[in-house]
Amino acid sequence: MAQTPSRLDILSQEPYNAETVLAEHTGVITPTSAFYKRNHFPIPHLDPSTWMLTVDGEVEHSLALSYDEILSLPRRTLSATLECAGNARVSFDPPAQGEPWKYGAVSTAEWTGTPLAGVLSAAGLRDGVWEIIFEGADRGAVADRDGPIAFERSLPLERALHPDTLLVYAMNGERLSPEHGAPIRLIVPGWYGMASVKWLAHIRASSEAFRGFFQWDRYMMVDPADESRREPLAMIRVRSIFTEPVDGSSLSRGRHHLRGLAWSGSAPVERVDISTDAGESWLPAYFTSRAQPYAWRHWEYSWEPDTTGPYTLQSRATDVHGDTQPVQANWNRLGYANNAIVAVDVTVV
Amino acid sequence: MAQTPSRLDILSQEPYNAETVLAEHTGVITPTSAFYKRNHFPIPHLDPSTWMLTVDGEVEHSLALSYDEILSLPRRTLSATLECAGNARVSFDPPAQGEPWKYGAVSTAEWTGTPLAGVLSAAGLRDGVWEIIFEGADRGAVADRDGPIAFERSLPLERALHPDTLLVYAMNGERLSPEHGAPIRLIVPGWYGMASVKWLAHIRASSEAFRGFFQWDRYMMVDPADESRREPLAMIRVRSIFTEPVDGSSLSRGRHHLRGLAWSGSAPVERVDISTDAGESWLPAYFTSRAQPYAWRHWEYSWEPDTTGPYTLQSRATDVHGDTQPVQANWNRLGYANNAIVAVDVTVV
Numbered sequence: 018m019a020q021t022p023s024r025l026d027i028l029s030q031e032p033y034n035a036e037t038v039l040a041e042h043t044g045v046i047t048p049t050s051a052f053y054k055r056n057h058f059p060i061p062h063l064d065p066s067t068w069m070l071t072v073d074g075e076v077e078h079s080l081a082l083s084y085d086e087i088l089s090l091p092r093r094t095l096s097a098t099l100e101c102a103g104n105a106r107v108s109f110d111p112p113a114q115g116e117p118w119k120y121g122a123v124s125t126a127e128w129t130g131t132p133l134a135g136v137l138s139a140a141g142l143r144d145g146v147w148e149i150i151f152e153g154a155d156r157g158a159v160a161d162r163d164g165p166i167a168f169e170r171s172l173p174l175e176r177a178l179h180p181d182t183l184l185v186y187a188m189n190g191e192r193l194s195p196e197h198g199a200p201i202r203l204i205v206p207g208w209y210g211m212a213s214v215k216w217l218a219h220i221r222a223s224s225e226a227f228r229g230f231f232q233w234d235r236y237m238m239v240d241p242a243d244e245s246r247r248e249p250l251a252m253i254r255v256r257s258i259f260t261e262p263v264d265g266s267s268l269s270r271g272r273h274h275l276r277g278l279a280w281s282g283s284a285p286v287e288r289v290d291i292s293t294d295a296g297e298s299w300l301p302a303y304f305t306s307r308a309q310p311y312a313w314r315h316w317e318y319s320w321e322p323d324t325t326g327p328y329t330l331q332s333r334a335t336d337v338h339g340d341t342q343p344v345q346a347n348w349n350r351l352g353y354a355n356n357a358i359v360a361v362d363v364t365v366v
Numbered sequence: 367m368a369q370t371p372s373r374l375d376i377l378s379q380e381p382y383n384a385e386t387v388l389a390e391h392t393g394v395i396t397p398t399s400a401f402y403k404r405n406h407f408p409i410p411h412l413d414p415s416t417w418m419l420t421v422d423g424e425v426e427h428s429l430a431l432s433y434d435e436i437l438s439l440p441r442r443t444l445s446a447t448l449e450c451a452g453n454a455r456v457s458f459d460p461p462a463q464g465e466p467w468k469y470g471a472v473s474t475a476e477w478t479g480t481p482l483a484g485v486l487s488a489a490g491l492r493d494g495v496w497e498i499i500f501e502g503a504d505r506g507a508v509a510d511r512d513g514p515i516a517f518e519r520s521l522p523l524e525r526a527l528h529p530d531t532l533l534v535y536a537m538n539g540e541r542l543s544p545e546h547g548a549p550i551r552l553i554v555p556g557w558y559g560m561a562s563v564k565w566l567a568h569i570r571a572s573s574e575a576f577r578g579f580f581q582w583d584r585y586m587m588v589d590p591a592d593e594s595r596r597e598p599l600a601m602i603r604v605r606s607i608f609t610e611p612v613d614g615s616s617l618s619r620g621r622h623h624l625r626g627l628a629w630s631g632s633a634p635v636e637r638v639d640i641s642t643d644a645g646e647s648w649l650p651a652y653f654t655s656r657a658q659p660y661a662w663r664h665w666e667y668s669w670e671p672d673t674t675g676p677y678t679l680q681s682r683a684t685d686v687h688g689d690t691q692p693v694q695a696n697w698n699r700l701g702y703a704n705n706a707i708v709a710v711d712v713t714v715v
Contacts (some may be wrong), residue, residue: 274440355705
């Protein structure tokens with residue numbers, strides 16, 4: 018339970034990176050003050066009364082939209098879990114490059130905005146458009162590139178036109194805060210967080226594949242056996258975690274409710290199985306919140322250990338596509354998309 | 367949009383009664399600080415470390431549950447709209463008795479708690495139990511009764527045993543606040559707010575129909591033609607309202623997105639129809655948030671008026687049971703359950 022709802026587990030101050038303390042939150046919605054934060058550069062503070070969103074490139078009509086114009090467009094509200102592609106990086110062995118996220122670089126919020134497709138339609142996409150490129154107002158220096166650069170990402174056209182891809186101005190029923198991308202951010206439900214560009218400044222339609230730093234040098238799964246084989250990160254992989262008990266804890270004998278969360282970007286989670294014998298046998302947990310297209314679910318498992326001693330607890334989620342979690346992490350140099358089954362060791366006394 | 371998310375429209379300070387300013391919130395979830403508040407008595411401030419919930423009456427085993435014991439029980443999270451039974455009372459003509467609520471005594475939150483049924487099962491209900499009675503820790507004087515009384519309500523057994531009837535400790539992902547019933551409140555999804563007893567102190571199983579003040583003298587639909595005919599309030603009636611534009615506003619010519627909310631306690635809202643000609647003709651709005659069992663939905667309607675001049679805008683919701691809103695309010699002396707169609711007058715200039 019949230020004694021101090023704004024408590025975060027801070028990785029770095031500049032740029033500001035901080036995890037959600039998942040065990041402290043019992044709801045589907047993560048309170049905004051407790052939502053994880055992942056930044057590449059200092060947070061821009063933009064004035065919505067002067068800010069404009071430029072839409073140009075391979076379009077019939079370039080647009081410059083004000084904040085109020087975006088508010089007047091058709092509206093859509095949905096809940097979505099955002100997860101940093103580097104979540105659980107600390108569990109790779111050998112260690113991978115990058116911020117040492119444990120398991121808390123993931124949170125869920127309700128987002129309200131306007132479908133991007135309407136804005137692209139108003140601009141009029143030309144034949145041959147292949148990708149839509151999104152530039153944030155955040156800038157800074159990166160390895161191997163000259164001078165400060167902006168955070169830029171692209172989406173394939175079909176994902177940009179998906180009705181759930183939104184230009185967002187509200188989070189959990191309140192106006193978006195600067196920390197989460199005000200005045201307007203992109204939300205790409207089901208995708209790892211890097212796709213949901215914050216502090217949007219510029220949208221560009223392009224007939225070519227984008228090769229920006231955060232598209233090509235980062236957020237890329239590099240095959241350790243052949244570094245020329247690279248797959249860009251997109252959908253959040255299926256995963257489950259324990260929120261209770263925590264690793265290393267002692268439990269009394271008697272009945273316990275093991276608890277946790279499960280999610281998958283491409284499809285709702287259909288089942289979570291629990292092992293209390295280090296993976297020998299598995300039994301299904303039950304869900305304590307509803308299935309939604311893009312949001313995690315809480316699960317619970319009633320357990321009464323037979324004897325005192327050490328136990329290894331594991332959870333394994335499966336989504337409606339049949340995708341499930343691997344036993345071994347899929348090691349990659351940049352440490353992305355580690356959705357391996359987690360072991361929680363406890364002692365019953 | 368929420369410029370000041372905690373702004374409420376205050377009806378009275380003691381007891382504290384305040385409406386949500388619905389037009390300021392774009393999400394499904396109402397931020398906790400902006401959630402409407404309806405109290406009968408001063409707000410109790412209870413210490414969860416010493417508070418106990420008593421369960422007794424016609425049970426096999428009386429229980430005294432601590433806050434931590436309730437947290438350890440099976441968990442459930444759901445979103446539900448709560449509406450005061452007196453919402454829209456101010457629109458009755460002739461005026462009805464009671465707090466003059468406009469349309470903002472309604473809000474939506476995500477609630478987390480444990481199903482009441484599990485606690486009743488642990489206590490062991492005896493044969494012949496007819497109702498479960500809930501007593502809050504809030505007390506005060508009321509008309510026509512001696513001395514201070516507690517806020518007490520009962521539920522029919524089948525509703526008390528419904529798996530979505532919860533003993534709640536978290537709201538919108540955060541620990542429940544004293545203003546909303548901490549440490550533990552009842553939530554009866556789909557029912558008018560009076561059923562969701564705050565500051566729970568005592569649960570009693572009874573083999574008789576409860577006749578307490580807030581069960582029998584209030585929250586009762588009294589037939590104006592025959593005052594002996596009385597129907598207790600239960601499920602929230604189907605209703606829709608406009609959030610944009612506000613009554614009396616001037617609109618420019620051109621395209622506008624009319625917007626609002628729609629809800630029904632007994633079944634999800636299936637359609638909302640809009641009239642821009644004072645009820646002569648109706649066309650469907652579209653929904654901009656998902657259907658959920660107990661939560662309201664946002665709707666939107668794209669409108670381009672033909673000519674300048676005055677227009678009367680109306681919305682009419684229909685739920686999946688086919689229940690819809692009446693043209694004329696169903697007048698009753700205590701002013702409850704006014705779900706009549708609302709007219710919003712605007713001028714196109």
